[in-house]
Amino acid sequence: MITFENVGMRYGMGAEVLRDVSFSLDRGSFHFLVGPSGAGKTTLLKLLYLAHRPSRGLINFFGRDLMTMEREALPRMRRRIGVVFQDFRLFEHMSAFENVALPLRIQGAKKAQVADHVEELLCWVGLEDRMHARPATLSGGEKQRVAIARAIINKPDLLVADEPTGNVDPEMSRRLMHLFVALNKEGTTTVVATHDEGLVQSIGAPILKLSKGDLEHVPGGTPIDPGA
Structure with missing residues (x-):
C-alpha cells in the first residue's frame, strides 16, 4: 500500500504546488490522475516515483516512511516502480531492444530470459520490425511504445504513467490500456495521468482529480465498450 497524508509540496520559497493531499493506493488498485495544466499533476507523479520528497506531510511506500528513508535505500525502492515519462x-x-531490456539486466536476469521477454513484449506493442532501431530513427508513437514496454517489462509493484497514449492512434491506445489493465490484474498498482476523457470512461477506474494543488477523490464510473 502507498499512502499520502496531508502532503504539501513547494519549490524553493514559492507557493505550495500541492496542499494537504491525502489518498491511499491499495495493492493492485488502478487510478486515473486528471486535472488541468498547472494543477500539480507532474509534481504528484514525481512524488510517486520518488524523484522528490515532500515539503511536509507523510508518505508511506510499501511499509516504509519516505521522510525517514535512508538515501541509500531509495535506488532499491525505485526499482519497484515502473515509470512512463511524457x-x-x-x-x-x-x-529499442536494449532500452526495454535494461530493467531486467539490472535485476540480473539471464540472457535467454531477457531475450524472450523483450521480444514478446515489443511484438505485442507492434514493434517487431523496430527492435534494433535507435530512438533517433523512431517516431513519437514508436518511442512511446518503447517507453511503455521498458516501464512494465519487470512487472513493477507500482506503475506511474504520464499521458501514456498521447502519441499513439486510437487502436494502439486501446491495446496499450488493455496491457496496463492486464498488468494491474496481476497485482501492479497503477496510476495513469491523462487528459483523455474517453480513456478514463473506457476503464471506469477511480479518479484522483487535482485542481490548483487540491485533490478530490472521484469514484469510478461504468466502463464503456472498448470497441465502441
Missing part, C-alpha cells in the same frame, strides 16, 4: 527518456545510444 518525454520518453530513452537512452539514445541503445536500441
